[in-house]
Amino acid sequence: MKTVDVRGLQCPLPIIETRKGLRELPEGESLKILIDNSASLGNVCKFLEDNNCSFVKMESGSHFELTVARGAMAITGSPAGEYCSTSRPPLSGGKYVVVLSTDTMGTGDDNLGRKLMASFVNILTELDGIPSAVLCYNGGVRLALPDSPVAGTLAELENRGVEIILCGTCLDFYGIKGITIAGKTGDMYRIASVMAAAQRVIRP
Protein backbone atom coordinates (compact mmCIF):
# COMPACT_ATOMS: atom_id res chain seq x y z
CA MET A 1 0.00 0.00 0.00
CA LYS A 2 1.25 3.47 -0.90
CA THR A 3 1.14 6.19 1.77
CA VAL A 4 0.77 9.93 1.39
CA ASP A 5 1.63 11.81 4.58
CA VAL A 6 0.15 15.30 4.60
CA ARG A 7 0.53 15.88 8.34
CA GLY A 8 1.77 19.39 9.04
CA LEU A 9 1.04 20.60 5.51
CA GLN A 10 -0.93 23.79 4.87
CA CYS A 11 -3.82 24.06 2.41
CA PRO A 12 -3.81 23.36 -0.53
CA LEU A 13 -0.83 20.96 -0.22
CA PRO A 14 -2.87 18.07 1.24
CA ILE A 15 -5.06 18.08 -1.89
CA ILE A 16 -2.05 18.40 -4.19
CA GLU A 17 -0.33 15.45 -2.51
CA THR A 18 -3.53 13.38 -2.53
CA ARG A 19 -4.03 14.17 -6.22
CA LYS A 20 -0.45 13.19 -6.98
CA GLY A 21 -0.70 10.03 -4.92
CA LEU A 22 -3.82 8.92 -6.79
CA ARG A 23 -2.30 9.77 -10.15
CA GLU A 24 0.85 7.76 -9.48
CA LEU A 25 -0.86 4.82 -7.84
CA PRO A 26 -0.11 1.53 -9.58
CA GLU A 27 -3.09 -0.49 -10.82
CA GLY A 28 -4.80 -2.49 -8.11
CA GLU A 29 -3.07 -0.83 -5.16
CA SER A 30 -4.76 1.26 -2.52
CA LEU A 31 -3.61 4.54 -1.07
CA LYS A 32 -3.30 5.52 2.57
CA ILE A 33 -3.48 9.24 3.45
CA LEU A 34 -2.33 10.51 6.86
CA ILE A 35 -3.92 13.79 7.98
CA ASP A 36 -3.61 15.69 11.25
CA ASN A 37 -6.04 18.59 11.10
CA SER A 38 -9.77 18.78 10.67
CA ALA A 39 -9.83 21.44 7.92
CA SER A 40 -7.58 19.35 5.68
CA LEU A 41 -9.48 16.21 6.58
CA GLY A 42 -12.76 17.82 5.52
CA ASN A 43 -11.31 19.08 2.25
CA VAL A 44 -9.58 15.83 1.31
CA CYS A 45 -12.70 13.80 2.12
CA LYS A 46 -14.82 16.15 0.01
CA PHE A 47 -12.29 15.96 -2.82
CA LEU A 48 -12.40 12.14 -2.75
CA GLU A 49 -16.20 12.01 -2.50
CA ASP A 50 -16.70 14.45 -5.38
CA ASN A 51 -14.40 12.33 -7.53
CA ASN A 52 -16.22 9.14 -6.55
CA CYS A 53 -13.20 7.63 -4.87
CA SER A 54 -14.48 5.39 -2.11
CA PHE A 55 -12.46 5.43 1.07
CA VAL A 56 -12.44 4.29 4.68
CA LYS A 57 -11.73 6.80 7.45
CA MET A 58 -10.05 5.75 10.70
CA GLU A 59 -8.93 7.79 13.67
CA SER A 60 -5.51 6.75 14.87
CA GLY A 61 -4.38 8.60 17.98
CA SER A 62 -3.35 12.10 16.98
CA HIS A 63 -4.21 11.77 13.30
CA PHE A 64 -6.63 10.35 10.76
CA GLU A 65 -5.98 7.64 8.20
CA LEU A 66 -7.93 7.52 4.96
CA THR A 67 -7.63 4.38 2.87
CA VAL A 68 -8.69 4.89 -0.73
CA ALA A 69 -9.63 1.88 -2.78
CA ARG A 70 -9.15 2.02 -6.49
CA GLY A 71 -11.52 1.33 -9.33
CA ALA A 72 -14.23 3.91 -8.66
CA MET A 73 -15.68 6.15 -11.36
CA ALA A 74 -14.99 9.82 -11.64
CA ILE A 75 -17.44 12.66 -11.28
CA THR A 76 -20.64 12.42 -13.32
CA GLY A 77 -20.10 12.65 -17.03
CA SER A 78 -16.34 13.08 -17.06
CA PRO A 79 -14.13 10.44 -18.62
CA ALA A 80 -14.21 7.32 -16.49
CA GLY A 81 -11.49 7.16 -13.93
CA GLU A 82 -10.38 10.79 -14.11
CA TYR A 83 -8.82 10.18 -10.71
CA CYS A 84 -9.17 6.62 -9.69
CA SER A 85 -9.22 4.01 -12.41
CA THR A 86 -6.49 5.04 -14.79
CA SER A 87 -2.95 5.76 -13.72
CA ARG A 88 -2.55 8.72 -16.10
CA PRO A 89 -5.66 10.84 -16.27
CA PRO A 90 -5.93 13.21 -19.24
CA LEU A 91 -4.83 16.74 -18.50
CA SER A 92 -6.98 19.71 -19.34
CA GLY A 93 -5.91 22.67 -21.45
CA GLY A 94 -3.31 22.79 -24.21
CA LYS A 95 -0.27 24.48 -22.65
CA TYR A 96 3.20 23.22 -23.41
CA VAL A 97 6.82 23.97 -22.61
CA VAL A 98 9.58 24.36 -25.22
CA VAL A 99 13.14 23.26 -24.49
CA LEU A 100 15.97 24.90 -26.47
CA SER A 101 19.08 22.92 -25.60
CA THR A 102 21.20 24.23 -28.49
CA ASP A 103 21.11 27.14 -30.89
CA THR A 104 20.74 24.87 -33.92
CA MET A 105 17.89 22.61 -35.03
CA GLY A 106 18.59 19.12 -36.28
CA THR A 107 21.94 17.59 -37.07
CA GLY A 108 23.91 17.90 -40.30
CA ASP A 109 24.91 21.44 -41.16
CA ASP A 110 25.12 24.04 -38.35
CA ASN A 111 24.43 27.03 -40.60
CA LEU A 112 21.25 25.38 -41.80
CA GLY A 113 20.52 24.35 -38.19
CA ARG A 114 20.74 27.98 -37.00
CA LYS A 115 18.33 29.10 -39.74
CA LEU A 116 15.89 26.34 -38.85
CA MET A 117 16.04 27.26 -35.18
CA ALA A 118 15.37 30.94 -35.97
CA SER A 119 12.40 29.92 -38.06
CA PHE A 120 11.09 27.59 -35.36
CA VAL A 121 11.24 30.20 -32.59
CA ASN A 122 9.63 32.85 -34.80
CA ILE A 123 6.77 30.50 -35.69
CA LEU A 124 6.06 29.90 -31.98
CA THR A 125 4.64 33.42 -31.78
CA GLU A 126 2.18 32.66 -34.56
CA LEU A 127 0.78 29.40 -33.23
CA ASP A 128 -2.73 29.37 -31.77
CA GLY A 129 -1.40 28.44 -28.36
CA ILE A 130 1.93 29.94 -27.36
CA PRO A 131 4.02 27.92 -24.90
CA SER A 132 3.74 28.61 -21.17
CA ALA A 133 7.53 28.52 -20.81
CA VAL A 134 10.71 28.30 -22.89
CA LEU A 135 13.68 26.67 -21.19
CA CYS A 136 17.14 27.50 -22.61
CA TYR A 137 20.14 25.52 -21.50
CA ASN A 138 23.61 24.58 -22.72
CA GLY A 139 24.07 26.17 -26.20
CA GLY A 140 20.39 27.21 -26.10
CA VAL A 141 21.20 30.18 -23.83
CA ARG A 142 23.08 31.81 -26.73
CA LEU A 143 19.70 32.36 -28.41
CA ALA A 144 19.08 35.16 -25.90
CA LEU A 145 22.23 37.12 -26.88
CA PRO A 146 21.79 40.48 -28.64
CA ASP A 147 23.25 39.12 -31.92
CA SER A 148 20.93 36.11 -31.98
CA PRO A 149 18.29 36.22 -34.73
CA VAL A 150 15.60 35.20 -32.23
CA ALA A 151 16.46 37.23 -29.12
CA GLY A 152 13.80 39.77 -30.11
CA THR A 153 11.23 37.02 -30.55
CA LEU A 154 12.07 35.58 -27.15
CA ALA A 155 11.63 39.04 -25.62
CA GLU A 156 8.27 39.35 -27.39
CA LEU A 157 7.15 35.98 -26.04
CA GLU A 158 8.23 37.09 -22.58
CA ASN A 159 6.11 40.23 -22.92
CA ARG A 160 3.18 38.04 -23.83
CA GLY A 161 3.55 36.22 -20.53
CA VAL A 162 5.74 33.28 -21.56
CA GLU A 163 8.28 32.42 -18.90
CA ILE A 164 11.72 32.39 -20.57
CA ILE A 165 14.24 30.66 -18.33
CA LEU A 166 17.98 30.77 -19.03
CA CYS A 167 20.12 28.20 -17.23
CA GLY A 168 22.39 30.17 -14.85
CA THR A 169 25.19 27.59 -14.89
CA CYS A 170 25.23 27.72 -18.69
CA LEU A 171 25.39 31.54 -18.77
CA ASP A 172 28.39 31.33 -16.45
CA PHE A 173 30.00 28.59 -18.51
CA TYR A 174 29.79 30.56 -21.75
CA GLY A 175 30.73 33.80 -19.93
CA ILE A 176 27.61 35.61 -21.15
CA LYS A 177 25.92 36.42 -17.86
CA GLY A 178 24.38 39.93 -17.87
CA ILE A 179 24.48 40.46 -21.63
CA THR A 180 21.42 38.46 -22.65
CA ILE A 181 18.42 40.57 -23.69
CA ALA A 182 15.54 38.19 -22.99
CA GLY A 183 14.60 35.75 -20.27
CA LYS A 184 15.32 35.34 -16.59
CA THR A 185 18.07 33.26 -15.03
CA GLY A 186 16.87 30.04 -13.44
CA ASP A 187 18.54 27.16 -11.62
CA MET A 188 18.20 23.46 -12.39
CA TYR A 189 15.52 23.14 -9.74
CA ARG A 190 13.36 25.66 -11.56
CA ILE A 191 14.05 24.06 -14.94
CA ALA A 192 13.25 20.59 -13.65
CA SER A 193 10.07 21.69 -11.90
CA VAL A 194 8.75 23.51 -14.96
CA MET A 195 9.42 20.37 -17.03
CA ALA A 196 7.81 18.15 -14.41
CA ALA A 197 4.70 20.32 -14.25
CA ALA A 198 4.35 20.61 -18.02
CA GLN A 199 1.65 18.79 -19.91
CA ARG A 200 3.94 18.46 -22.90
CA VAL A 201 7.61 19.29 -23.38
CA ILE A 202 8.63 20.10 -26.95
CA ARG A 203 12.23 19.92 -28.04
CA PRO A 204 12.94 20.97 -31.63
Added chain:
Amino acid sequence: MVMQLKTDLLQFTESGGCSAKLSPAILEEVLKALPHISDPDVLVDISTHDDAGVYRVNDKLALVFTTDFFPPVCSDPYEFGQIAAANSLSDVYAMGGRPVIALNIMMFPSASLPIEAYAEILRGGHDKAAEAGVSIIGGHTIEDTVPKYGLAVTGFVNPGSVITNAALKPGNRLILTKPVGTGTVLAASRLGLASSGDLKQALEMMKRLNNKAAAVMASAGVKAATDITGFGLGGHALKMARASGVSVQINMSAVPLIGDTLLYTDSGCIPGAAFRNLAFAEPESCFNDISDYNLKMIAFDAQTSGGLLMAVAEEKVAVTLEELRLQGHPEAAVIGLVNEFSGKYLYLSSV
Protein backbone atom coordinates in the same frame (compact mmCIF):
# COMPACT_ATOMS: atom_id res chain seq x y z
CA MET B 1 27.51 46.80 5.27
CA VAL B 2 23.82 46.52 5.96
CA MET B 3 21.93 44.48 3.42
CA GLN B 4 18.67 46.04 2.32
CA LEU B 5 16.21 43.18 2.11
CA LYS B 6 13.17 43.59 -0.09
CA THR B 7 9.97 43.51 1.93
CA ASP B 8 7.91 40.40 1.24
CA LEU B 9 4.41 40.85 2.63
CA LEU B 10 3.49 37.23 1.94
CA GLN B 11 5.68 36.05 4.82
CA PHE B 12 2.87 37.20 7.12
CA THR B 13 -0.10 35.37 5.82
CA GLU B 14 -1.42 31.98 4.88
CA SER B 15 -4.55 33.14 3.11
CA GLY B 16 -4.54 36.58 1.61
CA GLY B 17 -7.11 38.73 -0.13
CA CYS B 18 -10.76 37.94 -0.17
CA SER B 19 -10.09 34.28 0.63
CA ALA B 20 -9.51 35.52 4.18
CA LYS B 21 -13.23 36.31 4.39
CA LEU B 22 -15.25 34.67 7.13
CA SER B 23 -17.09 31.61 5.83
CA PRO B 24 -20.33 32.69 4.10
CA ALA B 25 -22.29 30.08 6.05
CA ILE B 26 -21.14 31.44 9.42
CA LEU B 27 -21.65 35.04 8.32
CA GLU B 28 -25.19 34.38 7.21
CA GLU B 29 -26.10 32.70 10.49
CA VAL B 30 -24.74 35.59 12.56
CA LEU B 31 -26.25 38.36 10.43
CA LYS B 32 -29.69 36.79 10.76
CA ALA B 33 -29.64 37.49 14.48
CA LEU B 34 -28.93 41.22 14.12
CA PRO B 35 -31.79 43.70 14.62
CA HIS B 36 -33.80 44.47 11.52
CA ILE B 37 -33.35 47.98 10.04
CA SER B 38 -36.60 49.90 9.59
CA ASP B 39 -35.39 53.34 8.38
CA PRO B 40 -37.22 53.91 5.05
CA ASP B 41 -34.24 55.82 3.67
CA VAL B 42 -32.09 52.69 3.91
CA LEU B 43 -32.59 51.39 0.38
CA VAL B 44 -30.17 48.46 0.51
CA ASP B 45 -28.93 46.75 3.66
CA ILE B 46 -27.33 43.45 4.61
CA SER B 47 -30.59 41.53 4.13
CA THR B 48 -29.92 40.98 0.41
CA HIS B 49 -26.20 40.36 0.97
CA ASP B 50 -25.40 43.16 -1.40
CA ASP B 51 -22.04 44.68 -2.17
CA ALA B 52 -22.70 47.92 -0.29
CA GLY B 53 -25.37 49.66 1.72
CA VAL B 54 -27.38 52.44 0.09
CA TYR B 55 -28.89 55.40 1.99
CA ARG B 56 -31.25 57.91 0.40
CA VAL B 57 -30.38 61.54 1.11
CA ASN B 58 -33.10 62.97 -1.16
CA ASP B 59 -34.92 61.97 -4.34
CA LYS B 60 -31.88 62.68 -6.49
CA LEU B 61 -29.06 61.47 -4.28
CA ALA B 62 -28.25 58.36 -2.31
CA LEU B 63 -24.98 57.38 -0.64
CA VAL B 64 -23.36 54.04 -1.41
CA PHE B 65 -21.34 53.02 1.62
CA THR B 66 -18.96 50.06 1.86
CA THR B 67 -15.76 48.75 3.37
CA ASP B 68 -13.36 45.95 2.59
CA PHE B 69 -9.92 45.09 3.89
CA PHE B 70 -7.71 42.03 3.86
CA PRO B 71 -4.23 40.61 4.45
CA PRO B 72 -1.61 40.72 1.65
CA VAL B 73 -2.19 38.93 -1.64
CA CYS B 74 1.25 39.70 -3.03
CA SER B 75 4.80 40.40 -1.91
CA ASP B 76 5.10 44.01 -2.99
CA PRO B 77 3.59 46.62 -0.62
CA TYR B 78 2.78 49.12 -3.38
CA GLU B 79 0.95 46.50 -5.46
CA PHE B 80 -0.90 45.30 -2.36
CA GLY B 81 -2.10 48.86 -1.72
CA GLN B 82 -3.32 49.20 -5.29
CA ILE B 83 -5.16 45.87 -5.22
CA ALA B 84 -6.81 46.47 -1.84
CA ALA B 85 -8.01 49.90 -2.98
CA ALA B 86 -9.30 48.65 -6.36
CA ASN B 87 -11.16 45.90 -4.49
CA SER B 88 -12.75 48.30 -2.00
CA LEU B 89 -13.84 50.74 -4.72
CA SER B 90 -15.35 47.90 -6.74
CA ASP B 91 -18.32 47.49 -4.39
CA VAL B 92 -19.49 51.01 -5.22
CA TYR B 93 -19.22 50.34 -8.95
CA ALA B 94 -21.16 47.11 -8.52
CA MET B 95 -24.04 49.13 -7.06
CA GLY B 96 -24.11 51.49 -10.02
CA GLY B 97 -22.51 54.26 -7.96
CA ARG B 98 -19.62 56.66 -8.39
CA PRO B 99 -17.09 56.50 -5.53
CA VAL B 100 -16.24 59.95 -4.18
CA ILE B 101 -14.41 59.83 -0.85
CA ALA B 102 -12.68 57.13 1.15
CA LEU B 103 -10.89 56.40 4.41
CA ASN B 104 -7.86 54.18 4.86
CA ILE B 105 -8.17 51.17 7.15
CA MET B 106 -4.82 49.66 8.08
CA MET B 107 -3.36 47.12 10.46
CA PHE B 108 0.42 47.12 10.51
CA PRO B 109 3.22 45.38 12.45
CA SER B 110 5.66 48.27 12.90
CA ALA B 111 8.01 46.08 14.94
CA SER B 112 8.55 43.53 12.18
CA LEU B 113 8.15 45.57 8.97
CA PRO B 114 10.02 48.71 7.88
CA ILE B 115 7.93 51.86 7.93
CA GLU B 116 8.67 52.21 4.21
CA ALA B 117 6.35 49.25 3.61
CA TYR B 118 3.57 51.13 5.41
CA ALA B 119 4.21 54.17 3.24
CA GLU B 120 4.25 52.06 0.07
CA ILE B 121 0.93 50.36 0.87
CA LEU B 122 -0.66 53.75 1.41
CA ARG B 123 0.94 55.15 -1.74
CA GLY B 124 -0.52 52.24 -3.74
CA GLY B 125 -3.95 52.86 -2.24
CA HIS B 126 -3.82 56.60 -2.88
CA ASP B 127 -2.60 56.18 -6.46
CA LYS B 128 -5.43 53.76 -7.22
CA ALA B 129 -7.97 56.07 -5.58
CA ALA B 130 -6.62 58.99 -7.63
CA GLU B 131 -7.02 56.89 -10.81
CA ALA B 132 -10.67 56.43 -9.82
CA GLY B 133 -11.11 60.14 -9.06
CA VAL B 134 -11.61 59.41 -5.36
CA SER B 135 -10.17 61.51 -2.51
CA ILE B 136 -8.88 59.65 0.53
CA ILE B 137 -9.63 62.06 3.33
CA GLY B 138 -8.51 60.21 6.44
CA GLY B 139 -8.01 56.82 7.98
CA HIS B 140 -7.06 54.73 10.94
CA THR B 141 -4.11 52.45 11.65
CA ILE B 142 -3.62 50.02 14.49
CA GLU B 143 -0.76 47.69 15.36
CA ASP B 144 -1.36 44.07 14.41
CA THR B 145 0.89 41.10 13.73
CA VAL B 146 -0.43 40.60 10.20
CA PRO B 147 -0.71 43.65 7.94
CA LYS B 148 -4.16 44.35 6.54
CA TYR B 149 -5.36 47.16 4.33
CA GLY B 150 -8.46 48.43 2.62
CA LEU B 151 -10.77 51.38 2.30
CA ALA B 152 -14.14 52.50 3.58
CA VAL B 153 -15.67 54.14 0.54
CA THR B 154 -18.59 56.50 0.05
CA GLY B 155 -20.11 56.95 -3.38
CA PHE B 156 -23.02 58.77 -4.94
CA VAL B 157 -25.85 57.15 -6.83
CA ASN B 158 -29.23 58.27 -8.07
CA PRO B 159 -31.75 56.38 -5.89
CA GLY B 160 -33.57 55.35 -9.08
CA SER B 161 -30.50 53.77 -10.68
CA VAL B 162 -29.22 51.58 -7.87
CA ILE B 163 -27.97 48.27 -9.23
CA THR B 164 -28.56 45.40 -6.81
CA ASN B 165 -28.27 41.66 -6.36
CA ALA B 166 -32.04 41.42 -6.20
CA ALA B 167 -33.07 42.51 -9.70
CA LEU B 168 -32.25 39.52 -11.92
CA LYS B 169 -34.99 38.83 -14.51
CA PRO B 170 -35.54 35.55 -16.34
CA GLY B 171 -34.10 35.85 -19.83
CA ASN B 172 -31.20 38.09 -18.76
CA ARG B 173 -27.78 37.03 -19.99
CA LEU B 174 -24.89 37.14 -17.53
CA ILE B 175 -21.70 38.88 -18.59
CA LEU B 176 -18.48 38.56 -16.59
CA THR B 177 -15.85 41.26 -17.13
CA LYS B 178 -12.63 39.74 -15.74
CA PRO B 179 -11.18 36.24 -15.94
CA VAL B 180 -11.42 34.01 -12.87
CA GLY B 181 -8.63 32.28 -10.97
CA THR B 182 -6.87 34.79 -8.71
CA GLY B 183 -7.19 32.57 -5.62
CA THR B 184 -5.84 29.51 -7.42
CA VAL B 185 -3.01 31.33 -9.18
CA LEU B 186 -1.89 33.08 -5.98
CA ALA B 187 -1.89 29.78 -4.08
CA ALA B 188 -0.03 28.04 -6.93
CA SER B 189 2.46 30.87 -7.08
CA ARG B 190 3.24 30.61 -3.39
CA LEU B 191 4.03 26.94 -3.91
CA GLY B 192 6.24 27.70 -6.91
CA LEU B 193 3.77 26.01 -9.28
CA ALA B 194 2.50 29.04 -11.19
CA SER B 195 4.40 30.64 -14.07
CA SER B 196 5.55 34.21 -13.56
CA GLY B 197 3.35 35.21 -16.49
CA ASP B 198 0.23 33.86 -14.80
CA LEU B 199 1.09 35.58 -11.52
CA LYS B 200 1.60 38.82 -13.39
CA GLN B 201 -1.75 38.46 -15.14
CA ALA B 202 -3.50 37.76 -11.82
CA LEU B 203 -1.94 40.87 -10.26
CA GLU B 204 -2.94 42.99 -13.26
CA MET B 205 -6.53 41.71 -13.06
CA MET B 206 -6.75 42.55 -9.37
CA LYS B 207 -5.34 46.04 -9.88
CA ARG B 208 -7.74 46.83 -12.72
CA LEU B 209 -10.55 49.17 -11.65
CA ASN B 210 -14.13 48.25 -12.43
CA ASN B 211 -15.00 51.87 -13.24
CA LYS B 212 -15.11 51.50 -17.02
CA ALA B 213 -17.10 48.26 -16.83
CA ALA B 214 -19.51 50.08 -14.53
CA ALA B 215 -19.95 52.88 -17.06
CA VAL B 216 -20.75 50.36 -19.79
CA MET B 217 -23.17 48.66 -17.43
CA ALA B 218 -24.99 51.93 -16.78
CA SER B 219 -25.33 52.68 -20.48
CA ALA B 220 -26.74 49.18 -21.07
CA GLY B 221 -29.48 49.84 -18.50
CA VAL B 222 -28.36 47.01 -16.22
CA LYS B 223 -30.44 46.60 -13.06
CA ALA B 224 -28.70 43.65 -11.41
CA ALA B 225 -24.99 43.12 -10.92
CA THR B 226 -22.38 42.21 -8.36
CA ASP B 227 -18.61 42.08 -8.19
CA ILE B 228 -16.95 38.70 -7.85
CA THR B 229 -14.86 38.44 -4.67
CA GLY B 230 -14.42 36.05 -1.76
CA PHE B 231 -17.43 33.80 -2.29
CA GLY B 232 -16.29 32.98 -5.82
CA LEU B 233 -18.24 33.23 -9.07
CA GLY B 234 -20.65 30.48 -8.01
CA GLY B 235 -21.16 31.89 -4.51
CA HIS B 236 -21.91 35.40 -5.73
CA ALA B 237 -24.17 34.17 -8.53
CA LEU B 238 -26.07 32.09 -5.99
CA LYS B 239 -26.51 35.10 -3.71
CA MET B 240 -27.92 37.11 -6.63
CA ALA B 241 -30.28 34.31 -7.65
CA ARG B 242 -31.55 33.93 -4.10
CA ALA B 243 -32.04 37.68 -3.62
CA SER B 244 -33.96 37.80 -6.93
CA GLY B 245 -35.96 34.59 -6.52
CA VAL B 246 -34.72 33.11 -9.80
CA SER B 247 -32.38 30.36 -10.99
CA VAL B 248 -29.00 31.19 -12.50
CA GLN B 249 -27.37 28.91 -15.05
CA ILE B 250 -23.60 29.29 -15.51
CA ASN B 251 -21.68 27.55 -18.27
CA MET B 252 -18.24 27.13 -16.71
CA SER B 253 -16.74 26.24 -20.09
CA ALA B 254 -17.47 29.81 -21.20
CA VAL B 255 -15.86 31.46 -18.18
CA PRO B 256 -12.56 33.15 -19.02
CA LEU B 257 -9.71 31.90 -16.81
CA ILE B 258 -6.39 33.43 -15.85
CA GLY B 259 -3.53 31.58 -17.59
CA ASP B 260 -3.17 27.97 -16.49
CA THR B 261 -5.74 28.11 -13.67
CA LEU B 262 -7.28 24.89 -14.97
CA LEU B 263 -3.93 23.13 -14.91
CA TYR B 264 -3.16 24.25 -11.34
CA THR B 265 -6.60 23.08 -10.21
CA ASP B 266 -6.06 19.79 -12.00
CA SER B 267 -2.85 19.25 -10.04
CA GLY B 268 -4.87 19.63 -6.81
CA CYS B 269 -4.09 23.28 -6.10
CA ILE B 270 -7.56 24.03 -4.71
CA PRO B 271 -7.47 26.62 -1.93
CA GLY B 272 -9.45 25.90 1.24
CA ALA B 273 -11.71 28.87 0.54
CA ALA B 274 -13.08 27.04 -2.51
CA PHE B 275 -14.18 24.14 -0.29
CA ARG B 276 -15.83 26.58 2.16
CA ASN B 277 -17.66 28.32 -0.67
CA LEU B 278 -18.72 25.00 -2.18
CA ALA B 279 -20.07 23.81 1.16
CA PHE B 280 -22.10 27.03 1.43
CA ALA B 281 -23.54 26.76 -2.07
CA GLU B 282 -24.02 23.03 -2.54
CA PRO B 283 -27.43 22.59 -0.85
CA GLU B 284 -28.96 25.16 -3.20
CA SER B 285 -27.02 24.22 -6.32
CA CYS B 286 -27.34 21.64 -9.07
CA PHE B 287 -24.12 20.18 -10.43
CA ASN B 288 -25.67 17.44 -12.59
CA ASP B 289 -24.55 19.09 -15.83
CA ILE B 290 -21.01 19.93 -14.87
CA SER B 291 -18.82 17.05 -15.92
CA ASP B 292 -15.49 18.70 -15.15
CA TYR B 293 -14.58 18.63 -11.46
CA ASN B 294 -11.85 21.22 -11.96
CA LEU B 295 -14.27 23.73 -13.47
CA LYS B 296 -16.70 23.12 -10.64
CA MET B 297 -14.05 23.97 -8.06
CA ILE B 298 -12.91 27.02 -10.06
CA ALA B 299 -16.49 28.29 -9.83
CA PHE B 300 -15.93 28.55 -6.08
CA ASP B 301 -12.37 29.90 -6.17
CA ALA B 302 -12.28 33.00 -3.95
CA GLN B 303 -11.49 36.03 -6.08
CA THR B 304 -9.81 39.21 -4.96
CA SER B 305 -10.88 42.36 -6.78
CA GLY B 306 -12.71 40.28 -9.38
CA GLY B 307 -14.80 41.47 -12.28
CA LEU B 308 -18.41 42.58 -12.46
CA LEU B 309 -21.10 39.98 -13.11
CA MET B 310 -23.94 41.85 -14.80
CA ALA B 311 -27.38 40.81 -16.03
CA VAL B 312 -27.96 42.17 -19.52
CA ALA B 313 -31.14 42.08 -21.63
CA GLU B 314 -30.67 39.67 -24.54
CA GLU B 315 -30.93 42.34 -27.24
CA LYS B 316 -28.19 44.40 -25.57
CA VAL B 317 -25.66 41.57 -25.17
CA ALA B 318 -23.72 42.11 -28.40
CA VAL B 319 -23.34 45.84 -28.05
CA THR B 320 -22.45 45.56 -24.33
CA LEU B 321 -19.75 42.99 -25.01
CA GLU B 322 -18.34 45.08 -27.81
CA GLU B 323 -18.26 48.17 -25.60
CA LEU B 324 -16.64 46.28 -22.69
CA ARG B 325 -13.90 45.06 -25.01
CA LEU B 326 -13.29 48.57 -26.27
CA GLN B 327 -13.16 49.87 -22.70
CA GLY B 328 -10.26 47.69 -21.60
CA HIS B 329 -12.04 44.45 -20.80
CA PRO B 330 -10.98 42.18 -23.68
CA GLU B 331 -11.78 39.07 -21.62
CA ALA B 332 -15.45 39.97 -21.06
CA ALA B 333 -17.71 37.05 -21.94
CA VAL B 334 -21.29 35.83 -21.73
CA ILE B 335 -21.18 33.05 -19.17
CA GLY B 336 -24.75 32.35 -18.20
CA LEU B 337 -28.46 32.87 -18.23
CA VAL B 338 -31.19 33.76 -15.74
CA ASN B 339 -34.20 31.40 -15.64
CA GLU B 340 -37.45 31.18 -13.70
CA PHE B 341 -36.79 29.53 -10.35
CA SER B 342 -36.74 25.79 -10.89
CA GLY B 343 -35.83 24.19 -7.58
CA LYS B 344 -32.23 25.29 -7.10
CA TYR B 345 -30.73 28.78 -7.26
CA LEU B 346 -27.51 27.85 -9.04
CA TYR B 347 -27.04 25.48 -11.98
CA LEU B 348 -23.48 24.87 -13.17
CA SER B 349 -22.72 23.24 -16.50
CA SER B 350 -19.70 22.45 -18.64
CA VAL B 351 -19.37 21.21 -22.18
